[in-house]
Amino acid sequence: MPRRTMIEAIRDAMDVSMGRDEKVVVFGEDVGFFGGVFRVTHGLQAKYGKSRCFDAPINESGIVGSAIGMAAYGLKPCVEIQFADYMYPAYDQLTQEAARLRYRSNGDFTCPIVVRMPTGGGIFGGQTHSQSPEALFTHVSGLKTVVPSNPHDAKGLLIAAIEDPDPVIFLEPKRLYNGPFDGHHDRPVTPWSKHELGEVADGHYTVPLGKAAIRRAGSAVTVLAYGTMVYVAQAAAEDTGVDAEIIDLRTLLPLDLDTIVTSVKKTGRCVIVHEATLTSGFGAELSALVQENCFYHLEAPVARVAGWDTPYPHAQEWDYFPGPARVGRALRETLEA
Amino acid sequence: MADAGMLRFHVPEPEVRPGGTPDFSNVTIAEAGSVPRPDIDVDPRTIRDMAFSIIRVLNRNGEAVGPWAGLLSSDELLEGLRHMMTLRTFDARMQMAQRQGKTSFYMQHLGEEAVSCAFRKALAPGDMNFPTYRQAGLLIADGYPMVSMMNQIYSNEADPLKGRQLPIMYSSKEHGFFSISGNLATQYIQAVGWAMASAISNDSRIAAAWIGDGSTAESDFHSALVFASTYKAPVVLNVVNNQWAISTFQGIARGGSGTFAARGLGFGIPSLRVDGNDYLAVHAVAKWAAERARSNLGPTLVEYVTYRAGAHSSSDDPSAYRPKTESDAWPLGDPVVRLKNHLIGLGVWSDERHAQAEAEILDTVIAAQKEAESHGTLHAGGKPSTREMFEGVFAEMPAHLRRQRQQAGV
Numbered sequence: 050m051p052r053r054t055m056i057e058a059i060r061d062a063m064d065v066s067m068g069r070d071e072k073v074v075v076f077g078e079d080v081g082f083f084g085g086v087f088r089v090t091h092g093l094q095a096k097y098g099k100s101r102c103f104d105a106p107i108n109e110s111g112i113v114g115s116a117i118g119m120a121a122y123g124l125k126p127c128v129e130i131q132f133a134d135y136m137y138p139a140y141d142q143l144t145q146e147a148a149r150l151r152y153r154s155n156g157d158f159t160c161p162i163v164v165r166m167p168t169g170g171g172i173f174g175g176q177t178h179s180q181s182p183e184a185l186f187t188h189v190s191g192l193k194t195v196v197p198s199n200p201h202d203a204k205g206l207l208i209a210a211i212e213d214p215d216p217v218i219f220l221e222p223k224r225l226y227n228g229p230f231d232g233h234h235d236r237p238v239t240p241w242s243k244h245e246l247g248e249v250a251d252g253h254y255t256v257p258l259g260k261a262a263i264r265r266a267g268s269a270v271t272v273l274a275y276g277t278m279v280y281v282a283q284a285a286a287e288d289t290g291v292d293a294e295i296i297d298l299r300t301l302l303p304l305d306l307d308t309i310v311t312s313v314k315k316t317g318r319c320v321i322v323h324e325a326t327l328t329s330g331f332g333a334e335l336s337a338l339v340q341e342n343c344f345y346h347l348e349a350p351v352a353r354v355a356g357w358d359t360p361y362p363h364a365q366e367w368d369y370f371p372g373p374a375r376v377g378r379a380l381r382e383t384l385e386a
Numbered sequence: 387m388a389d390a391g392m393l394r395f396h397v398p399e400p401e402v403r404p405g406g407t408p409d410f411s412n413v414t415i416a417e418a419g420s421v422p423r424p425d426i427d428v429d430p431r432t433i434r435d436m437a438f439s440i441i442r443v444l445n446r447n448g449e450a451v452g453p454w455a456g457l458l459s460s461d462e463l464l465e466g467l468r469h470m471m472t473l474r475t476f477d478a479r480m481q482m483a484q485r486q487g488k489t490s491f492y493m494q495h496l497g498e499e500a501v502s503c504a505f506r507k508a509l510a511p512g513d514m515n516f517p518t519y520r521q522a523g524l525l526i527a528d529g530y531p532m533v534s535m536m537n538q539i540y541s542n543e544a545d546p547l548k549g550r551q552l553p554i555m556y557s558s559k560e561h562g563f564f565s566i567s568g569n570l571a572t573q574y575i576q577a578v579g580w581a582m583a584s585a586i587s588n589d590s591r592i593a594a595a596w597i598g599d600g601s602t603a604e605s606d607f608h609s610a611l612v613f614a615s616t617y618k619a620p621v622v623l624n625v626v627n628n629q630w631a632i633s634t635f636q637g638i639a640r641g642g643s644g645t646f647a648a649r650g651l652g653f654g655i656p657s658l659r660v661d662g663n664d665y666l667a668v669h670a671v672a673k674w675a676a677e678r679a680r681s682n683l684g685p686t687l688v689e690y691v692t693y694r695a696g697a698h699s700s701s702d703d704p705s706a707y708r709p710k711t712e713s714d715a716w717p718l719g720d721p722v723v724r725l726k727n728h729l730i731g732l733g734v735w736s737d738e739r740h741a742q743a744e745a746e747i748l749d750t751v752i753a754a755q756k757e758a759e760s761h762g763t764l765h766a767g768g769k770p771s772t773r774e775m776f777e778g779v780f781a782e783m784p785a786h787l788r789r790q791r792q793q794a795g796v
Contacts, residue, residue, distance in 0.1 A: 074586060100586045106616060111575050111609030118516070118579025118593070121564060124586065138605070146572050152778045154557035154565035155547045159781070191779050214781040259784065303784035 053249040054241045055226045058200035059089050059165070062207035063127060065253050067097050070125065073211060075102045077112055077129030077165075086131055087167060087226060113139035113164060117147050120160045120216075127211055130166040133220060134177045139164075140185070147216040148191030163210045163217045168196070169277050169324050170361050171224035171234065171370060179361040181276075181325035186218045187302045187334065193217045193258055194301040196276040198225065199246035202299060205256030213258060222276035232281035232372040261305035263312070267294035270318040270383050273309060273335050275299065278322045278371070285376035293320075293380060301331055309335070310342045317348040318383045322376055327355035349386035352379045400635035404705060408715035415661075415717055418445035419452020423670075426678045430656040437647035437657040440691055443666040448727035454670040458507075460734045466507065466665050467725050467735070469527040470499035471743060474722060475751045476522075476532060477696075480539055483755070484553075484700045488763035489539050491553045493519050497695030497713065500665040500721035501626055503527045505594070508672035509562065510680075512591040516564045516577035519554055520626065521596055528561045532751065536758035543768030544761035548778070550770075571597055571604035574623070578613045581621035581679070592620040592679040600631020602646055603639040611687075615653035618684035622675040623650070625687065626662065628694035633707040650687030662692030663721040666728070691718065772796045 053061060066073045075093055077085070081104035084091030094102040105112050109130055116126035130136045136143070143164065150160040170179030186194045195210055195217060197203035203221070210217035224230045228238035229246070241247030264279055269292040272282045279297045286293040294312050298305065313319045319339050321332040332353040339351050354371045362369050401409050421441045424433055443455045450456065458466070477494035484492040495502070502523030509515075515524050525535060534546055538556055541549040547557060557565035564580075567573060577595030584591050597607060602625055614621055625646045629636050640646060650657030656678070660671040668690060675686035693716040697704050704710075729735035762768035773796040776787050783791075 074583075106612045108609045108612055110606055111613050114572060114575030114606060114609060115579030115582060115613050118576035118581070119583035119586075121576065122514075122580045122583035122587075124583045141569065142572060142575075142606075145569050146567060146576070150565060151781070153547065153551050153555070153567070154559075155550065156778055157546075157557045157559045158565050193780075303786065306785065 050248040050250055052242045052247040053200050054247070055200050055203050055221065056087060056089050058204040058249045059207055059221060060091065060093070061249065062204040062211070063090065063093060064096070066127070066208055066211045067093065067101060069253065072123065072125045073101070073127060074119065074124055075127050075129070076105050078105055078107055078131045080104060080129050085129060087223065090129065109135050109139040110142055113142040113147065116162045116164070117142060117150065117160055120162045121150070121158045125161050125211060127163040127165065130164060132178050133166040133168040133182050134180045136166055136182065143186070143192065143216070143218070144189045148189050151215065152191060159214060160216045161214050163207070163219050165219045165221060167223035168220040169222045169224055170366060171230060171277065173363060173366055175363040176360040181323065181356070183220055183301055184325060184329060184331045187331055191216070193303065194220065195258060195299065196220045196222065196301060197299060198222065198276050198279040198297050199229065200241050200249045201246050202256050202262070204249050205254050206258065206299065208253065209255040209258050212255070217258070220276065224277050229280045230277055231284035232370065233284060234367050256299070258300045259303035259305055261299055261308040262297045263294060263308070264297045265293060265295040267292040268316060269293060270320055270380055271296060271309070271312040271316045272380070273298060273319065273321045275301065275323065278324055281371070281373055281376055282322055284373040285380055288373055289377040289380050291380040291384060306338060306342070309339065313339055313343040314346045317346050319343070319347070320352045320354065320376070320379050320383050322354045322371060324356050324371060326358045327353060328358050330355055349383045352383050354379045398637035398641070400637065400708070402709055402712070404707065404709055406709055408709045408712040410715060410717050413717060416440045416442060418442040419455070421452070421454070423453035423674070426674060426681060427683055428656070430654055433656060434651055437651055437659060438644055440659050440661050441667050441671055442661040442664055443670060444664045444724050444728055448724065448731045450666055450728060454667060457670050457673060458666060460729065460732055462507070463665070463725065463729055464734065466503060467722070467729060468743065468747070469503040469523060470665070470722050470725065472747050472751070473499045473503060473523050473526045475744070475747050476526070476535070479751050479755055480536070481700065483539070483763070487765065488759070489541070489553050490764055492539065492700040493554050493698070494696045495520055495522065497716075497720065498626065498628055498662065498692050499523055500668050500725070501662050501690045501692060504665045504668035505624070505672045508669055508676050509594065510591070512562070513594065514562050514564060514577070514580050514591065515594045515596065516573035516580070517566060517596045518573070518598055518626070519566055519568070520598070522554065522556070524563055525556060525558065525561055530558055530561045530563070532754040533757050536755055537761055540758055540761070540763045541769065542758065542762035543770060544758070545770060548770045548774050570601040571606035574610040575606050575613060578610045578619045578621050581619040582613070582617050585617070585620055590680060592622065592676060594622045594624060596624045596626065598631060599625065599627040599629070599636040599646055600634060600639045602649060611650065611653045611655065614685040615655055618682070620679035620682070621685045622672065622679055623655070623685055623687040625689045626692065627689050628692050630694050630698070630704070630708065632698045632702060645689060647687060647689035655685050655687050657687040657689070659689045659691055661718055662690030663718040663724060665721060665725045693718065
């Protein structure tokens, strides 16, 4: 089976979707002729023409707002916001427009758009190229939020997102674009070409939205993670020798609660990790759900490991990033509690 | 001489406040018929002055004059008059219904009826409007059932939007009327996106974007102009300048620019101003702009100069911020009276027939209201089910919403 990087897998998902459905259009800043600053859309304009893949003005509100209009017309836009940190000008369009169009018009108009955006840090991007704003989307009724962690899932989830009848926020962990980063920033990264999850089938397939994957079976503690933190959790389990069951959520909304509850009832312990800031982060929602659904099975308090509640710093990136050492400490403390 | 003393902070003020005498002497109004009608493929650079004039067809004697006249038959004008009268009567009844506690909120069009009623007749079937809350004339003039509008206003059991939306936030794809949001300016860039999609699809349909003078200050307005200009989108960009954004006079949004139409010039978009209380002028300019859009000539920005004679909404009291008599002093008159006088001048209408039409329309509106109220009003009678509150968030209801619906016991 061919191996692809995350970048190639995501590009392939758009390529397959554009080839199958002429209603799929792709646009964003630097997305057309050049193929995007991360090169994700490289070659799509040459293959499908300027009407299907084109450059947009630097105006995120305009990109999302025009995509909503296109979707109301009947197209299926898959747009790129260059960095998730740049989405704030589009937040009104996403939360009050895209998310509510079906509801407020009672299905008279719908909004099948996908908004892709590179998320997370680990590339010395500073405060405006490193944020993880997923909780700002999961809090909004009417949006689906997806965070893939590997090329196989990224392609299948993106095709599923493009085919979904509702708006989907597709957060691409940029630190994973070229390899499964485990948080040890001083060690070389294994390229996707040498990783089994870099195997990406040609042609059309989907990974359904709303289904988690168990990345590592274990019995001592359940770890809930997504995106980059899946690999950090794996590294922490290996470093500490804790028999952790690591769940890759893949879709945050709709959430695969059944997989979470089954695992926590089995292990009796739960550690939640995300790169986004702690307070009111998605981990708070996960923690509440675990408490509500697994309270009588819990043998220890639910622990959260997350980014500190500061802006994402530049020089102190690796002090900020919730790496394997912090996750490993939480695993041990949860076992000893 | 330049003044380099202490800096002074500037806040624009309207000419007159409550207690003062209304004064529109600063509003320059072109003579009816005096503004030329260029070909639709005119070089935008040669008509920049049109952003500072006002296209008018009906003169003070009620005659249709000049190059923008002559597009509509007297039958079409009679129909237009009936649409405006219907909208005015509809507004009066619904405003009263709100005061009677039959709904929570209402917004009327008093003085602005010509803008949406005449514009609708310049579009073709399949074209799409992205309206604000003050363009219900688009629905009335397209034959959308008044009962459906009232059902929505009452949020009753027959409400096409299932009680989910604030009154008057209608939606009808069938009638080319995009779902009204209730926040401001978002629809402007969406209209441009819809138009881009039509061009991408090699379709023949065009979009119309709507915004008020106040909301042109929103960044989405500027986003829309950038995208419309860049992609030459087949869209008509309408700005309804009714002088007031709730209590804020139009100078706060307009700033140092002479007109709102002038906003389009920096984007290379042909920009026209039109007498918004002149049914014939509104229709003629809309037709010109729609033809440009349909002919791959790109967007046109149109500023409709009108006056919000009523309150902003049922929650607003204009006497707190503008003279009560300002409406009477507005120099462009009343759109219904002006068209009525024109039709009388043509010999196809009379005061008697007008009074008779008013009575007929009132009967029709009351009959529609009775039918709507048989399905309930906001606080009495049939209402949408609580169970339906959970539906339609997504195409398929996800598990967490099913759980919450169970918790709600519905």
